[in-house]
Amino acid sequence: MKFELNHKIVEVPDSQNDYRLLWVLRDHFNLTGPKFGCGIGECGACSVHVNGDVQRSCSLTLKDVDGQQVITLEGLSTDEKLHPVQQAWINENVPQCGYCQNGQIMTAVAAIEQSPALSKTEIYDAMDGVRCRCGTQKRIKAAVDEARTVIAREASNG
Amino acid sequence: MDKLTASRRGFLSGLGWASVGLSALATGCTFPAIPHRDEPTPEDASLWLSVRPEGIIEIVSPRTEMGQGIATAIKQIVAEEMNVSIDQVSYLSPISNRLPAVKGTVGSESIMVFGPLIAKTAAALNNELNIRAARQYGLNAGEFKIHETFLISDKSEKFSLTSLLSPALVLNPETIEMAKSKSFDTHGKKRIVGTSISQHEIASIVSGGHAVYADDIILPNMLYGRLITPLSLNTIATNVSDQALRKIVGYWGLVQEDGLLAILAENRSVLDLADDLLEVTWIEKKPASPDVDSLMDFSSPASEEGREHVLFDAKWEKTTFDVDITLKIPLAAHASMEPRTAVANFKKESDPFLQVWTGSQDISLTHQSLSKEFALGENQIVVHGMRVGGGFGGKVSSGIERDAARLSQIAGRPVKLQWRREDEFIRGYHRPPSVHHIQASLDNLGKIDKWSHNFKSGHVIFSSAFLPSWIQKVTSVIADKGVARGAIPPYEISKKRVAFEDVRLPINTGPWRGLGAAPNTWAIETAINLLAIKNNIDPLKFRLSLLKKEQKRLYNVLIQVAELAEWGNNRGRGECALGVACGIYKEMSYSATIAEVCRQKDGTIKVSKLWSVHDCGFVVNPDLVKAQVEGNLIWGVGMALHEKLTLDGNQLSATNFDNYDWTSFIDIPEINLKLTNQEAAPTGAGETAIVSATASITNAIHSLTGEPVLSLPFNQGEAHS
Numbered sequence: 001m002k003f004e005l006n007h008k009i010v011e012v013p014d015s016q017n018d019y020r021l022l023w024v025l026r027d028h029f030n031l032t033g034p035k036f037g038c039g040i041g042e043c044g045a046c047s048v049h050v051n052g053d054v055q056r057s058c059s060l061t062l063k064d065v066d067g068q069q070v071i072t073l074e075g076l077s078t079d080e081k082l083h084p085v086q087q088a089w090i091n092e093n094v095p096q097c098g099y100c101q102n103g104q105i106m107t108a109v110a111a112i113e114q115s116p117a118l119s120k121t122e123i124y125d126a127m128d129g130v131r132c133r134c135g136t137q138k139r140i141k142a143a144v145d146e147a148r149t150v151i152a153r154e155a156s157n158g
Numbered sequence: 159m160d161k162l163t164a165s166r167r168g169f170l171s172g173l174g175w176a177s178v179g180l181s182a183l184a185t186g187c188t189f190p191a192i193p194h195r196d197e198p199t200p201e202d203a204s205l206w207l208s209v210r211p212e213g214i215i216e217i218v219s220p221r222t223e224m225g226q227g228i229a230t231a232i233k234q235i236v237a238e239e240m241n242v243s244i245d246q247v248s249y250l251s252p253i254s255n256r257l258p259a260v261k262g263t264v265g266s267e268s269i270m271v272f273g274p275l276i277a278k279t280a281a282a283l284n285n286e287l288n289i290r291a292a293r294q295y296g297l298n299a300g301e302f303k304i305h306e307t308f309l310i311s312d313k314s315e316k317f318s319l320t321s322l323l324s325p326a327l328v329l330n331p332e333t334i335e336m337a338k339s340k341s342f343d344t345h346g347k348k349r350i351v352g353t354s355i356s357q358h359e360i361a362s363i364v365s366g367g368h369a370v371y372a373d374d375i376i377l378p379n380m381l382y383g384r385l386i387t388p389l390s391l392n393t394i395a396t397n398v399s400d401q402a403l404r405k406i407v408g409y410w411g412l413v414q415e416d417g418l419l420a421i422l423a424e425n426r427s428v429l430d431l432a433d434d435l436l437e438v439t440w441i442e443k444k445p446a447s448p449d450v451d452s453l454m455d456f457s458s459p460a461s462e463e464g465r466e467h468v469l470f471d472a473k474w475e476k477t478t479f480d481v482d483i484t485l486k487i488p489l490a491a492h493a494s495m496e497p498r499t500a501v502a503n504f505k506k507e508s509d510p511f512l513q514v515w516t517g518s519q520d521i522s523l524t525h526q527s528l529s530k531e532f533a534l535g536e537n538q539i540v541v542h543g544m545r546v547g548g549g550f551g552g553k554v555s556s557g558i559e560r561d562a563a564r565l566s567q568i569a570g571r572p573v574k575l576q577w578r579r580e581d582e583f584i585r586g587y588h589r590p591p592s593v594h595h596i597q598a599s600l601d602n603l604g605k606i607d608k609w610s611h612n613f614k615s616g617h618v619i620f621s622s623a624f625l626p627s628w629i630q631k632v633t634s635v636i637a638d639k640g641v642a643r644g645a646i647p648p649y650e651i652s653k654k655r656v657a658f659e660d661v662r663l664p665i666n667t668g669p670w671r672g673l674g675a676a677p678n679t680w681a682i683e684t685a686i687n688l689l690a691i692k693n694n695i696d697p698l699k700f701r702l703s704l705l706k707k708e709q710k711r712l713y714n715v716l717i718q719v720a721e722l723a724e725w726g727n728n729r730g731r732g733e734c735a736l737g738v739a740c741g742i743y744k745e746m747s748y749s750a751t752i753a754e755v756c757r758q759k760d761g762t763i764k765v766s767k768l769w770s771v772h773d774c775g776f777v778v779n780p781d782l783v784k785a786q787v788e789g790n791l792i793w794g795v796g797m798a799l800h801e802k803l804t805l806d807g808n809q810l811s812a813t814n815f816d817n818y819d820w821t822s823f824i825d826i827p828e829i830n831l832k833l834t835n836q837e838a839a840p841t842g843a844g845e846t847a848i849v850s851a852t853a854s855i856t857n858a859i860h861s862l863t864g865e866p867v868l869s870l871p872f873n874q875g876e877a878h879s
Binding site for chain 2: 015016019020040094098099102130141
């Protein structure tokens, strides 16, 4: 079976249909962005985009992404330039231990890009299901606000 | 060797690896015991730093980065002293074969204890470089810069750095002792120390691509392991059969031996199949009796080996008190986002050699216990410390490296072992529950006349997680310092009695952010607040009037937080109210916080604002220290409103995140914080603000509802009434 992974078509044996997407991404494709946190889709550390939607890769099998487009943290920036959300994360110096930030960033990108008209509060609600233990949420808020402004400006500049 | 480096003299043989302390007695326990370690010496430090011929200053860090920002701070100190840019400093995570045995990264003391020594060492290295530059090239200190493989003079002349580094230079301890550093000279001008530079590895964290955590390590031919764990305590496996798994492509096999039950496979998807295909009969033993609740109840008799540790022993005639309350704090989980992970590569050839990659707060302890466990020489082991994905005291001691190494030894291949979230809850250790009985009275002048604080807590340091029960019994004559932390009130009190009992619990407990300081200060600050309210005194003025004369720093943070929150004018609005609390972490760092809580439309109470003033003395990186304070405040919200783990028989109330609640994104209050007293010597920020945050919130709830919060977390059900 084939699927698109970070803008390239990849192939995996059909016999691995039931393999967990998170393990295949990490262990086969060596993509360290998505992390194992809870294994039950509760914390969001393993988040990826499937066709632009944020999904928990620990709760998906390869079968679920057959023929679909999968983007991981590594695939957010296609050239030298970071995605505005990633850049905002650096500007606001968000991470502490850093382990959850994949899920935070993937969730923020999906929320902001899919629905540019979402209010701040609606984006915060979207972020609520992603856990952070260190307590970086204050900075995540600031980074989300910053990225939202940058993306809106870029969109209006065409 | 063409780098300027410290002498390897005495390396490994005399560097403390052989010291065992209590741990020698403690084999067979879940976790290796935490040994006592001395403070770092200039001799240790002489091995931390070197100048690479490519113009890079390399530091093998004696500290573990787990989000607290120590890597960045260390780079800043080295860059400051060596007169180079931050990009010219290469920070290597702790590696056990390149470091003398070193204290674990605990107790928020990295900057206080290690910072000045790192600064002196870098200054000494810089001096030596300057001496050579003057001798060989006639360059004066300050008239050149290191740029790639050259020294570039003020006149843009280029001189070889490589030839300056030969012969290798011995940085002796006396040189380090004598060196004059500038990083911690609070009045001196500095280029890099004192500025806010980003978190180390931030680029990899936000965009992936590099191995940062232990789980990012992939070795050729590596197997994946998983422990088979029951979902209840006191439960053992019998009749394990992997018959059905053996047919699965990629399954390697079952390992079943004393203390280790695990499966191995070529990939983790095959490990997942064990949930359905591995047949295990679990035998649940009778739950421990008495249970946690009875043990933590004052009405129950002291536990079998219970001894009371008395810190103050004033006596008085039978009397009534203005305040007579019992406060309860439950078990709580560390819930670090990264589950424990270790990769081990045990080569069994003629020369056995074990390499381990792990996210541990203490790589020296790991090295030492592996050496003992596998009867390997000190230099037959290398432990690579990776970035820790959240520690909070939970990753100080762990058996995962031993298990990974054993699995690798058996399989003859590298093995990655990762705890599942369930392992973290079932196998990990937790914040102990505690119960506090406080009685206090004021005299006619409004001073605290009598103060009695009796408390019981599960162990923090002499925990059953680290010590077999017989040693724990022996240690009951010694007070557990982790439990006692923060138990002495900073207030003027005429007669005080403070005593506690360590209780051995049927569940692993251990260090959790702040250790005893967080629960003890919460209890004290709740009682103090209640004393003020009962006597119709403003709780802030009350504290200011009662603080001991020597508590100037605590006094100052209280005064400043009152200004920040406009305490005098800001009395809360409508369904909102304010609360204040203050506290000291380890007699070194000071914090005062004011909380505003508001009743929501649905009747629940939420923290809307926190103002906090923090005095940890001089700070190397203000933004990263602020991040630590923010994290502490958010943990305070969790401690006050959310966090609770209970044990019912053998059943924990949570074995994964779906049943364990802490502060979430929408709970985050507006945070307004200030760092103060930068003229003082540096102390620590990692566990300070939690001591004042929790009580500030519950005191605000008291102010809103009229009822003190006596049991954590606050029961939102009560908010409706």
